[in-house]
Amino acid sequence: MHKHAMPQEGSDTFNDQVRIVLVETSHSGNIGAVARAMKNMGLGNLWLVNPSSFPDEASYARSAGASDVLDRARVVSSLDEALADCILVMGTSARGRKVPWPVMAPPQAAAMASEHSAKGRVALVFGRENHGLSNDELQRCHYHIHIPSNPDYSSLNLAMAVQVICYELRMQYLRGLEEGESSAYLEAMVAPGDNGWDVPPATVNDVEGFFGHLEQVLVDVNFHRRDNPRQLMSRLRRLFQRARMDEMEINILRGVLSAVQKAAGTQQSGKKHKPTAEPSADEGRE
Template sequence: MHKPSPPLEGPDAFQDKIRIVLVETSHSGNIGAVARAMKNMGLANLWLVNPNSFPDEASYARAAGASDILDRAQVVPTLDKALEDCIVVMGTSARGRKIPWPVLPPPEAAEIAAEKSLSGPVALVFGRENHGLSNDELHLCHYHIHIPTNPDYSSLNLSMAVQIMCYELRMLFLRNLEDGKDSPYLKPMLAPGDAGWDVPPAKVGDVEGFFGHLEQTLHDVDFHRRDNPRQLMSRLRRLFQRAKLDQMEINILRGILSAVQKAAGVSGNSNSTKASTELTGQDNGHV
Protein backbone atom coordinates (compact mmCIF):
# COMPACT_ATOMS: atom_id res chain seq x y z
CA MET A 1 0.00 0.00 0.00
CA HIS A 2 2.87 2.37 0.73
CA LYS A 3 6.61 2.73 0.58
CA PRO A 4 8.76 2.25 3.70
CA SER A 5 9.31 5.30 5.88
CA PRO A 6 12.61 6.60 7.20
CA PRO A 7 13.02 6.16 10.95
CA LEU A 8 12.13 8.83 13.45
CA GLU A 9 14.95 11.00 14.73
CA GLY A 10 16.38 9.48 17.88
CA PRO A 11 14.76 9.28 21.32
CA ASP A 12 12.71 12.49 21.29
CA ALA A 13 11.18 13.01 24.71
CA PHE A 14 7.67 13.51 23.34
CA GLN A 15 7.40 10.69 20.79
CA ASP A 16 5.16 8.46 22.89
CA LYS A 17 4.36 10.47 26.00
CA ILE A 18 2.26 13.04 24.17
CA ARG A 19 -0.69 11.64 22.26
CA ILE A 20 -2.27 13.36 19.25
CA VAL A 21 -5.97 12.44 19.20
CA LEU A 22 -8.16 13.10 16.14
CA VAL A 23 -11.91 12.85 16.65
CA GLU A 24 -14.12 11.50 13.84
CA THR A 25 -11.94 12.75 11.01
CA SER A 26 -14.00 13.00 7.81
CA HIS A 27 -11.26 13.00 5.19
CA SER A 28 -8.61 10.30 5.45
CA GLY A 29 -6.14 12.47 3.58
CA ASN A 30 -6.12 14.79 6.59
CA ILE A 31 -5.02 11.88 8.75
CA GLY A 32 -2.04 11.37 6.49
CA ALA A 33 -1.22 15.08 6.57
CA VAL A 34 -1.35 15.01 10.37
CA ALA A 35 1.04 12.04 10.44
CA ARG A 36 3.45 14.01 8.29
CA ALA A 37 3.16 17.07 10.55
CA MET A 38 3.85 14.91 13.59
CA LYS A 39 6.89 13.21 12.14
CA ASN A 40 8.33 16.55 10.99
CA MET A 41 8.43 17.57 14.64
CA GLY A 42 9.46 14.24 16.20
CA LEU A 43 6.11 13.01 17.54
CA ALA A 44 4.78 9.54 16.81
CA ASN A 45 1.78 8.68 18.98
CA LEU A 46 -1.41 9.08 16.92
CA TRP A 47 -4.87 8.01 18.08
CA LEU A 48 -7.95 8.06 15.85
CA VAL A 49 -11.45 8.17 17.29
CA ASN A 50 -14.01 6.64 14.94
CA PRO A 51 -12.51 7.93 11.67
CA ASN A 52 -14.75 7.96 8.61
CA SER A 53 -12.21 5.96 6.59
CA PHE A 54 -8.91 4.50 7.72
CA PRO A 55 -6.63 2.99 6.64
CA ASP A 56 -6.83 3.72 2.93
CA GLU A 57 -4.73 4.89 0.01
CA ALA A 58 -5.54 8.57 0.54
CA SER A 59 -4.18 8.64 4.07
CA TYR A 60 -0.94 6.91 3.10
CA ALA A 61 -0.51 9.08 0.00
CA ARG A 62 -0.76 12.27 2.06
CA ALA A 63 1.56 10.89 4.74
CA ALA A 64 4.46 10.78 2.26
CA GLY A 65 7.41 9.47 4.32
CA ALA A 66 5.42 9.24 7.56
CA SER A 67 3.57 6.00 6.85
CA ASP A 68 5.10 4.43 9.95
CA ILE A 69 3.05 6.85 12.07
CA LEU A 70 -0.08 5.52 10.39
CA ASP A 71 1.06 1.90 10.77
CA ARG A 72 1.17 2.23 14.55
CA ALA A 73 -1.85 4.54 14.95
CA GLN A 74 -4.42 3.42 17.51
CA VAL A 75 -8.04 3.35 16.28
CA VAL A 76 -10.71 3.44 19.01
CA PRO A 77 -14.50 3.81 18.91
CA THR A 78 -14.88 6.63 21.45
CA LEU A 79 -12.99 9.61 22.84
CA ASP A 80 -13.38 8.16 26.34
CA LYS A 81 -11.41 5.12 25.21
CA ALA A 82 -8.63 7.29 23.77
CA LEU A 83 -8.29 9.24 27.01
CA GLU A 84 -8.84 6.65 29.73
CA ASP A 85 -5.18 6.26 30.71
CA CYS A 86 -4.19 9.92 30.27
CA ILE A 87 -3.43 12.19 33.19
CA VAL A 88 -3.95 15.49 31.33
CA VAL A 89 -6.16 16.29 28.34
CA MET A 90 -5.99 19.45 26.22
CA GLY A 91 -8.54 20.18 23.51
CA THR A 92 -8.40 22.77 20.74
CA SER A 93 -11.23 25.27 21.02
CA ALA A 94 -12.41 28.72 20.07
CA ARG A 95 -12.89 31.28 22.82
CA GLY A 96 -16.21 32.69 23.92
CA ARG A 97 -17.99 29.76 25.59
CA LYS A 98 -20.74 30.41 28.15
CA ILE A 99 -18.78 28.80 30.97
CA PRO A 100 -15.14 29.92 30.83
CA TRP A 101 -12.60 27.10 30.84
CA PRO A 102 -8.84 27.36 31.42
CA VAL A 103 -7.55 28.52 28.02
CA LEU A 104 -3.93 28.45 26.87
CA PRO A 105 -2.13 29.70 23.76
CA PRO A 106 0.04 27.07 22.01
CA PRO A 107 3.43 27.91 23.61
CA GLU A 108 2.09 27.72 27.17
CA ALA A 109 0.06 24.62 26.33
CA ALA A 110 3.22 22.92 25.05
CA GLU A 111 5.08 23.76 28.27
CA ILE A 112 2.37 22.28 30.46
CA ALA A 113 1.99 19.22 28.21
CA ALA A 114 5.72 18.57 28.34
CA GLU A 115 5.88 18.99 32.10
CA LYS A 116 2.87 16.75 32.77
CA SER A 117 4.11 14.10 30.33
CA LEU A 118 6.90 13.30 32.80
CA SER A 119 4.22 11.73 35.02
CA GLY A 120 2.03 10.02 32.43
CA PRO A 121 0.37 10.23 29.01
CA VAL A 122 -0.90 13.63 27.87
CA ALA A 123 -3.49 13.95 25.11
CA LEU A 124 -3.86 16.82 22.65
CA VAL A 125 -7.34 16.48 21.14
CA PHE A 126 -8.39 17.88 17.76
CA GLY A 127 -11.97 17.89 16.55
CA ARG A 128 -13.84 17.33 13.32
CA GLU A 129 -12.94 19.32 10.22
CA ASN A 130 -16.33 21.01 9.95
CA HIS A 131 -17.26 21.82 13.56
CA GLY A 132 -14.45 20.81 15.93
CA LEU A 133 -15.14 19.29 19.32
CA SER A 134 -18.59 19.17 20.93
CA ASN A 135 -19.24 20.76 24.32
CA ASP A 136 -19.36 17.34 25.95
CA GLU A 137 -15.98 16.46 24.43
CA LEU A 138 -14.49 19.77 25.56
CA HIS A 139 -15.74 19.05 29.07
CA LEU A 140 -13.39 16.06 29.13
CA CYS A 141 -10.43 18.42 28.72
CA HIS A 142 -8.50 19.95 31.60
CA TYR A 143 -7.38 22.82 29.37
CA HIS A 144 -8.55 24.35 26.12
CA ILE A 145 -5.97 25.43 23.53
CA HIS A 146 -6.82 28.51 21.51
CA ILE A 147 -4.76 29.25 18.40
CA PRO A 148 -5.00 33.03 17.85
CA THR A 149 -5.80 33.13 14.14
CA ASN A 150 -7.06 36.07 12.09
CA PRO A 151 -10.61 36.65 13.41
CA ASP A 152 -11.81 37.43 9.89
CA TYR A 153 -10.60 34.04 8.67
CA SER A 154 -10.08 31.78 11.65
CA SER A 155 -10.62 28.33 10.12
CA LEU A 156 -7.53 26.12 10.20
CA ASN A 157 -7.02 22.90 8.30
CA LEU A 158 -6.76 20.00 10.74
CA SER A 159 -3.14 19.27 9.92
CA MET A 160 -2.25 22.98 10.28
CA ALA A 161 -3.61 23.03 13.82
CA VAL A 162 -1.70 19.85 14.69
CA GLN A 163 1.47 21.25 13.10
CA ILE A 164 1.31 24.37 15.27
CA MET A 165 1.16 22.36 18.49
CA CYS A 166 3.81 19.88 17.34
CA TYR A 167 6.08 22.77 16.38
CA GLU A 168 5.75 24.33 19.83
CA LEU A 169 6.63 21.00 21.41
CA ARG A 170 9.60 20.61 19.09
CA MET A 171 10.93 24.06 19.95
CA LEU A 172 10.56 23.29 23.64
CA PHE A 173 12.44 20.01 23.19
CA LEU A 174 15.30 21.74 21.36
CA ARG A 175 15.56 24.51 23.93
CA ASN A 176 15.90 21.89 26.66
CA LEU A 177 18.75 19.99 24.98
CA GLU A 178 22.19 19.88 26.52
CA ASP A 179 21.07 20.42 30.12
CA GLY A 180 19.40 23.71 29.41
CA LYS A 181 22.20 25.26 27.37
CA ASP A 182 21.35 26.98 24.10
CA SER A 183 20.59 24.34 21.50
CA PRO A 184 22.82 24.48 18.40
CA TYR A 185 19.69 23.76 16.35
CA LEU A 186 18.20 27.10 17.38
CA LYS A 187 21.23 29.37 17.03
CA PRO A 188 20.93 31.71 14.04
CA MET A 189 23.47 31.53 11.21
CA LEU A 190 23.56 34.99 9.70
CA ALA A 191 27.13 35.88 8.84
CA PRO A 192 30.71 34.60 8.57
CA GLY A 193 31.94 33.48 11.95
CA ASP A 194 28.60 31.94 12.96
CA ALA A 195 28.63 28.19 13.53
CA GLY A 196 27.91 26.41 10.25
CA TRP A 197 29.16 29.15 7.89
CA ASP A 198 31.35 27.54 5.23
CA VAL A 199 34.04 30.23 4.86
CA PRO A 200 35.83 32.30 7.53
CA PRO A 201 35.27 36.06 7.78
CA ALA A 202 37.41 38.26 5.59
CA LYS A 203 40.42 39.77 7.35
CA VAL A 204 40.66 43.53 7.68
CA GLY A 205 43.75 43.65 5.49
CA ASP A 206 41.99 41.75 2.71
CA VAL A 207 38.93 43.98 2.93
CA GLU A 208 41.10 47.08 2.72
CA GLY A 209 42.86 45.56 -0.29
CA PHE A 210 39.45 45.11 -1.93
CA PHE A 211 38.50 48.73 -1.28
CA GLY A 212 41.74 49.91 -2.83
CA HIS A 213 41.15 47.66 -5.84
CA LEU A 214 37.55 48.89 -6.13
CA GLU A 215 38.56 52.55 -6.10
CA GLN A 216 41.25 51.93 -8.71
CA THR A 217 38.84 50.06 -10.98
CA LEU A 218 36.17 52.77 -10.71
CA HIS A 219 38.84 55.31 -11.62
CA ASP A 220 40.00 53.17 -14.56
CA VAL A 221 36.50 53.08 -16.05
CA ASP A 222 35.93 56.83 -15.46
CA PHE A 223 33.23 56.30 -12.85
CA HIS A 224 35.17 57.80 -9.95
CA ARG A 225 37.18 61.01 -9.98
CA ARG A 226 39.85 61.26 -7.34
CA ASP A 227 40.01 65.03 -7.72
CA ASN A 228 36.28 65.23 -6.92
CA PRO A 229 35.50 62.09 -4.91
CA ARG A 230 32.47 63.47 -3.06
CA GLN A 231 31.17 60.59 -0.85
CA LEU A 232 31.27 57.70 -3.31
CA MET A 233 33.89 55.54 -1.61
CA SER A 234 32.54 56.24 1.85
CA ARG A 235 29.09 55.07 0.80
CA LEU A 236 30.47 52.00 -0.98
CA ARG A 237 32.59 51.20 2.07
CA ARG A 238 29.48 51.42 4.27
CA LEU A 239 27.60 49.15 1.87
CA PHE A 240 30.22 46.40 1.80
CA GLN A 241 31.01 46.64 5.51
CA ARG A 242 27.32 46.15 6.21
CA ALA A 243 27.42 42.94 4.16
CA LYS A 244 30.01 41.34 6.52
CA LEU A 245 31.97 39.70 3.73
CA ASP A 246 33.68 36.34 4.02
CA GLN A 247 37.01 35.45 2.46
CA MET A 248 35.54 33.77 -0.62
CA GLU A 249 33.28 36.74 -1.29
CA ILE A 250 36.31 39.04 -1.22
CA ASN A 251 38.02 36.71 -3.70
CA ILE A 252 35.01 36.77 -6.02
CA LEU A 253 34.66 40.54 -5.90
CA ARG A 254 38.33 41.10 -6.64
CA GLY A 255 38.14 38.65 -9.51
CA ILE A 256 35.22 40.64 -10.93
CA LEU A 257 37.18 43.87 -10.61
CA SER A 258 40.14 42.34 -12.46
CA ALA A 259 37.80 41.18 -15.23
CA VAL A 260 36.32 44.68 -15.49
CA GLN A 261 39.79 46.19 -15.78
CA LYS A 262 40.74 43.68 -18.46
CA ALA A 263 37.55 44.31 -20.43
CA ALA A 264 38.16 48.06 -20.19
CA GLY A 265 41.62 47.59 -21.66
CA VAL A 266 43.49 48.83 -18.62
CA SER A 267 46.02 46.95 -16.58
CA GLY A 268 44.92 48.55 -13.34
CA ASN A 269 47.07 49.01 -10.32
CA SER A 270 49.74 46.33 -10.46
CA ASN A 271 49.52 45.60 -6.75
CA SER A 272 45.75 45.24 -6.75
CA THR A 273 45.74 43.04 -9.86
CA LYS A 274 48.49 40.82 -8.45
CA ALA A 275 46.67 40.50 -5.13
CA SER A 276 43.44 39.61 -6.92
CA THR A 277 45.14 36.86 -8.90
CA GLU A 278 46.64 35.41 -5.74
CA LEU A 279 43.30 35.45 -3.95
CA THR A 280 41.25 33.87 -6.71
CA GLY A 281 43.93 31.55 -8.00
CA GLN A 282 42.81 32.29 -11.58
CA ASP A 283 43.90 35.02 -13.98
CA ASN A 284 40.40 35.41 -15.45
CA GLY A 285 38.78 36.08 -12.08
CA HIS A 286 36.42 33.08 -12.20
CA VAL A 287 35.98 31.05 -8.99
Protein backbone atom coordinates in the same frame (compact mmCIF):
# COMPACT_ATOMS: atom_id res chain seq x y z
CA MET B 1 0.49 0.36 -0.91
CA HIS B 2 2.70 3.11 0.53
CA LYS B 3 6.26 4.37 0.43
CA HIS B 4 8.84 3.09 2.89
CA ALA B 5 9.09 5.40 5.88
CA MET B 6 12.24 7.23 6.85
CA PRO B 7 13.45 6.40 10.37
CA GLN B 8 11.68 8.15 13.23
CA GLU B 9 13.83 10.42 15.37
CA GLY B 10 14.29 8.97 18.84
CA SER B 11 12.56 10.82 21.67
CA ASP B 12 10.93 8.46 24.15
CA THR B 13 9.24 11.20 26.17
CA PHE B 14 7.44 12.74 23.23
CA ASN B 15 6.85 9.63 21.13
CA ASP B 16 5.45 7.53 23.95
CA GLN B 17 3.93 10.03 26.38
CA VAL B 18 2.40 12.73 24.17
CA ARG B 19 -0.41 11.47 21.98
CA ILE B 20 -2.23 13.35 19.25
CA VAL B 21 -5.93 12.40 19.31
CA LEU B 22 -8.13 13.06 16.26
CA VAL B 23 -11.90 12.78 16.82
CA GLU B 24 -14.12 11.48 14.00
CA THR B 25 -11.95 12.70 11.14
CA SER B 26 -14.04 12.85 7.94
CA HIS B 27 -11.29 12.79 5.30
CA SER B 28 -8.58 10.16 5.51
CA GLY B 29 -6.18 12.41 3.59
CA ASN B 30 -6.20 14.73 6.59
CA ILE B 31 -5.05 11.84 8.78
CA GLY B 32 -2.06 11.36 6.49
CA ALA B 33 -1.30 15.08 6.55
CA VAL B 34 -1.44 15.03 10.35
CA ALA B 35 1.00 12.09 10.42
CA ARG B 36 3.39 14.10 8.23
CA ALA B 37 3.09 17.15 10.51
CA MET B 38 3.76 15.00 13.56
CA LYS B 39 6.82 13.30 12.12
CA ASN B 40 8.24 16.64 10.94
CA MET B 41 8.35 17.64 14.61
CA GLY B 42 9.56 14.30 16.03
CA LEU B 43 6.19 12.98 17.26
CA GLY B 44 4.76 9.57 16.45
CA ASN B 45 1.91 8.66 18.83
CA LEU B 46 -1.37 9.05 16.89
CA TRP B 47 -4.82 7.97 18.15
CA LEU B 48 -7.94 8.04 15.98
CA VAL B 49 -11.46 8.09 17.42
CA ASN B 50 -14.02 6.71 14.96
CA PRO B 51 -12.40 7.90 11.70
CA SER B 52 -14.70 7.74 8.67
CA SER B 53 -12.11 5.82 6.67
CA PHE B 54 -8.75 4.43 7.80
CA PRO B 55 -6.43 2.96 6.73
CA ASP B 56 -6.63 3.65 3.01
CA GLU B 57 -4.50 4.79 0.10
CA ALA B 58 -5.38 8.49 0.54
CA SER B 59 -4.08 8.62 4.09
CA TYR B 60 -0.75 7.02 3.15
CA ALA B 61 -0.39 9.17 0.03
CA ARG B 62 -0.82 12.39 2.04
CA SER B 63 1.60 11.22 4.74
CA ALA B 64 4.52 11.74 2.33
CA GLY B 65 6.83 9.21 3.95
CA ALA B 66 5.38 9.26 7.47
CA SER B 67 3.75 5.88 6.93
CA ASP B 68 5.34 4.51 10.10
CA VAL B 69 3.21 6.94 12.14
CA LEU B 70 0.10 5.61 10.37
CA ASP B 71 1.23 2.01 10.82
CA ARG B 72 1.39 2.51 14.59
CA ALA B 73 -1.79 4.60 14.86
CA ARG B 74 -4.37 3.35 17.36
CA VAL B 75 -8.02 3.32 16.26
CA VAL B 76 -10.56 3.39 19.11
CA SER B 77 -14.34 3.68 19.29
CA SER B 78 -14.67 6.45 21.89
CA LEU B 79 -12.86 9.49 23.21
CA ASP B 80 -13.03 8.03 26.73
CA GLU B 81 -10.96 5.07 25.52
CA ALA B 82 -8.34 7.39 24.02
CA LEU B 83 -8.03 9.40 27.26
CA ALA B 84 -8.50 6.80 29.99
CA ASP B 85 -4.84 6.42 31.02
CA CYS B 86 -3.84 10.08 30.56
CA ILE B 87 -3.07 12.49 33.39
CA LEU B 88 -3.39 15.68 31.30
CA VAL B 89 -5.84 16.39 28.47
CA MET B 90 -5.79 19.54 26.34
CA GLY B 91 -8.30 20.20 23.57
CA THR B 92 -8.21 22.73 20.74
CA SER B 93 -11.08 25.19 20.86
CA ALA B 94 -12.25 28.63 19.81
CA ARG B 95 -12.88 31.12 22.61
CA GLY B 96 -16.34 32.27 23.69
CA ARG B 97 -17.83 29.22 25.45
CA LYS B 98 -20.89 29.80 27.67
CA VAL B 99 -18.98 28.44 30.66
CA PRO B 100 -15.40 29.77 30.30
CA TRP B 101 -12.72 27.09 30.62
CA PRO B 102 -9.02 27.55 31.37
CA VAL B 103 -7.49 28.40 27.98
CA MET B 104 -3.96 29.08 26.77
CA ALA B 105 -2.04 29.75 23.56
CA PRO B 106 0.08 27.03 21.89
CA PRO B 107 3.44 28.01 23.47
CA GLN B 108 2.06 27.80 27.01
CA ALA B 109 0.16 24.61 26.18
CA ALA B 110 3.32 22.99 24.79
CA ALA B 111 5.27 23.94 27.90
CA MET B 112 2.64 22.35 30.14
CA ALA B 113 2.37 19.24 27.95
CA SER B 114 6.16 18.84 27.92
CA GLU B 115 6.36 19.18 31.70
CA HIS B 116 3.61 16.65 32.35
CA SER B 117 4.92 14.15 29.79
CA ALA B 118 7.66 13.30 32.28
CA LYS B 119 4.99 12.32 34.83
CA GLY B 120 2.43 10.44 32.72
CA ARG B 121 0.61 10.32 29.40
CA VAL B 122 -0.62 13.56 27.83
CA ALA B 123 -3.36 13.84 25.19
CA LEU B 124 -3.76 16.74 22.75
CA VAL B 125 -7.23 16.46 21.22
CA PHE B 126 -8.36 17.82 17.84
CA GLY B 127 -11.97 17.79 16.65
CA ARG B 128 -13.85 17.26 13.44
CA GLU B 129 -12.96 19.23 10.32
CA ASN B 130 -16.35 20.95 10.10
CA HIS B 131 -17.22 21.79 13.72
CA GLY B 132 -14.39 20.78 16.04
CA LEU B 133 -15.03 19.23 19.44
CA SER B 134 -18.45 19.16 21.11
CA ASN B 135 -19.06 20.88 24.46
CA ASP B 136 -19.17 17.49 26.17
CA GLU B 137 -15.83 16.50 24.63
CA LEU B 138 -14.27 19.82 25.62
CA GLN B 139 -15.39 19.24 29.20
CA ARG B 140 -13.19 16.13 29.23
CA CYS B 141 -10.20 18.47 28.92
CA HIS B 142 -8.26 20.09 31.75
CA TYR B 143 -7.34 23.01 29.48
CA HIS B 144 -8.32 24.37 26.09
CA ILE B 145 -5.79 25.49 23.48
CA HIS B 146 -6.68 28.50 21.35
CA ILE B 147 -4.64 29.25 18.24
CA PRO B 148 -4.84 33.05 17.81
CA SER B 149 -5.41 33.09 14.06
CA ASN B 150 -6.76 35.99 12.00
CA PRO B 151 -10.31 36.63 13.32
CA ASP B 152 -11.43 37.55 9.78
CA TYR B 153 -10.24 34.17 8.47
CA SER B 154 -9.78 31.93 11.50
CA SER B 155 -10.51 28.45 10.14
CA LEU B 156 -7.43 26.21 10.03
CA ASN B 157 -7.10 22.94 8.18
CA LEU B 158 -6.84 20.05 10.68
CA ALA B 159 -3.22 19.26 9.77
CA MET B 160 -2.31 22.95 10.02
CA ALA B 161 -3.67 23.13 13.56
CA VAL B 162 -1.76 19.98 14.51
CA GLN B 163 1.40 21.39 12.92
CA VAL B 164 1.19 24.57 15.04
CA ILE B 165 0.94 22.60 18.28
CA CYS B 166 3.59 20.04 17.27
CA TYR B 167 6.00 22.86 16.36
CA GLU B 168 5.64 24.34 19.84
CA LEU B 169 6.23 20.91 21.37
CA ARG B 170 9.33 20.54 19.23
CA MET B 171 10.68 23.86 20.48
CA GLN B 172 10.12 22.75 24.07
CA TYR B 173 12.00 19.53 23.38
CA LEU B 174 14.97 21.33 21.81
CA ARG B 175 15.15 23.85 24.65
CA GLY B 176 15.21 20.96 27.08
CA LEU B 177 18.22 19.46 25.29
CA GLU B 178 20.11 22.72 25.59
CA GLU B 179 19.37 23.23 29.28
CA GLY B 180 20.39 19.74 30.38
CA GLU B 181 19.38 18.20 33.66
CA SER B 182 18.27 20.53 36.46
CA SER B 183 18.90 19.91 40.14
CA ALA B 184 16.13 17.96 41.83
CA TYR B 185 16.47 20.27 44.81
CA LEU B 186 15.43 23.26 42.70
CA GLU B 187 12.36 21.63 41.15
CA ALA B 188 8.96 22.74 42.40
CA MET B 189 6.59 20.18 43.93
CA VAL B 190 3.11 21.58 43.50
CA ALA B 191 0.98 18.82 41.99
CA PRO B 192 0.60 15.04 41.66
CA GLY B 193 3.35 13.63 39.46
CA ASP B 194 5.97 16.10 40.70
CA ASN B 195 9.14 14.58 42.14
CA GLY B 196 8.44 13.91 45.82
CA TRP B 197 4.63 13.74 45.60
CA ASP B 198 3.50 10.68 47.52
CA VAL B 199 0.62 9.45 45.32
CA PRO B 200 0.37 9.12 41.50
CA PRO B 201 -1.93 11.48 39.56
CA ALA B 202 -5.50 10.31 39.01
CA THR B 203 -6.18 9.07 35.48
CA VAL B 204 -9.04 10.31 33.33
CA ASN B 205 -10.83 7.01 34.01
CA ASP B 206 -10.56 7.56 37.80
CA VAL B 207 -11.86 11.12 37.55
CA GLU B 208 -14.76 10.17 35.25
CA GLY B 209 -15.79 7.49 37.76
CA PHE B 210 -15.79 10.14 40.49
CA PHE B 211 -17.89 12.56 38.43
CA GLY B 212 -20.46 9.84 37.74
CA HIS B 213 -20.59 8.94 41.45
CA LEU B 214 -20.87 12.62 42.46
CA GLU B 215 -23.75 13.27 40.08
CA GLN B 216 -25.64 10.21 41.36
CA VAL B 217 -25.24 11.32 44.99
CA LEU B 218 -26.47 14.83 44.16
CA VAL B 219 -29.52 13.27 42.53
CA ASP B 220 -30.02 10.95 45.52
CA VAL B 221 -30.11 13.87 47.98
CA ASN B 222 -32.35 15.97 45.70
CA PHE B 223 -29.70 18.62 45.07
CA HIS B 224 -29.43 17.97 41.31
CA ARG B 225 -32.09 17.23 38.70
CA ARG B 226 -31.01 15.52 35.51
CA ASP B 227 -34.11 16.82 33.71
CA ASN B 228 -33.13 20.42 34.61
CA PRO B 229 -29.34 20.32 35.09
CA ARG B 230 -28.56 24.00 34.36
CA GLN B 231 -24.76 24.33 34.68
CA LEU B 232 -24.22 22.50 37.96
CA MET B 233 -22.16 19.54 36.73
CA SER B 234 -20.20 21.67 34.25
CA ARG B 235 -19.13 24.05 37.01
CA LEU B 236 -18.35 21.21 39.43
CA ARG B 237 -16.28 19.57 36.67
CA ARG B 238 -14.37 22.82 36.19
CA LEU B 239 -13.75 23.07 39.95
CA PHE B 240 -12.41 19.53 40.36
CA GLN B 241 -10.45 19.56 37.09
CA ARG B 242 -8.60 22.64 38.36
CA ALA B 243 -7.64 20.71 41.49
CA ARG B 244 -5.68 18.09 39.46
CA MET B 245 -6.43 15.30 41.97
CA ASP B 246 -4.25 12.31 42.81
CA GLU B 247 -5.42 8.71 43.25
CA MET B 248 -5.75 8.94 47.04
CA GLU B 249 -7.78 12.14 46.83
CA ILE B 250 -10.18 10.47 44.40
CA ASN B 251 -10.52 7.49 46.77
CA ILE B 252 -11.19 9.74 49.78
CA LEU B 253 -13.82 11.76 47.90
CA ARG B 254 -15.55 8.62 46.65
CA GLY B 255 -15.48 7.22 50.17
CA VAL B 256 -17.21 10.39 51.38
CA LEU B 257 -19.83 10.02 48.64
CA SER B 258 -20.46 6.39 49.61
CA ALA B 259 -20.88 7.46 53.26
CA VAL B 260 -23.42 10.10 52.21
CA GLN B 261 -25.35 7.48 50.24
CA LYS B 262 -25.30 5.10 53.20
CA ALA B 263 -26.52 7.80 55.60
CA ALA B 264 -29.25 8.79 53.17
CA GLY B 265 -30.25 5.16 52.64
CA THR B 266 -29.73 5.40 48.87
CA GLN B 267 -26.70 3.14 48.39
CA GLN B 268 -27.63 0.20 46.17
CA SER B 269 -26.41 -3.29 47.02
CA GLY B 270 -23.27 -4.18 45.06
CA LYS B 271 -22.65 -0.53 44.07
CA LYS B 272 -20.36 0.40 46.96
CA HIS B 273 -17.16 2.09 45.86
CA LYS B 274 -14.04 0.08 46.56
CA PRO B 275 -10.95 2.33 46.56
CA THR B 276 -7.76 1.00 45.00
CA ALA B 277 -5.87 1.91 48.17
CA GLU B 278 -7.64 2.24 51.49
CA PRO B 279 -6.60 5.53 53.23
CA SER B 280 -5.34 5.28 56.77
CA ALA B 281 -7.11 7.10 59.60
CA ASP B 282 -4.55 9.94 59.43
CA GLU B 283 -4.71 10.32 55.63
CA GLY B 284 -8.44 11.03 55.60
CA ARG B 285 -8.28 14.07 57.91
CA GLU B 286 -6.10 17.04 58.70
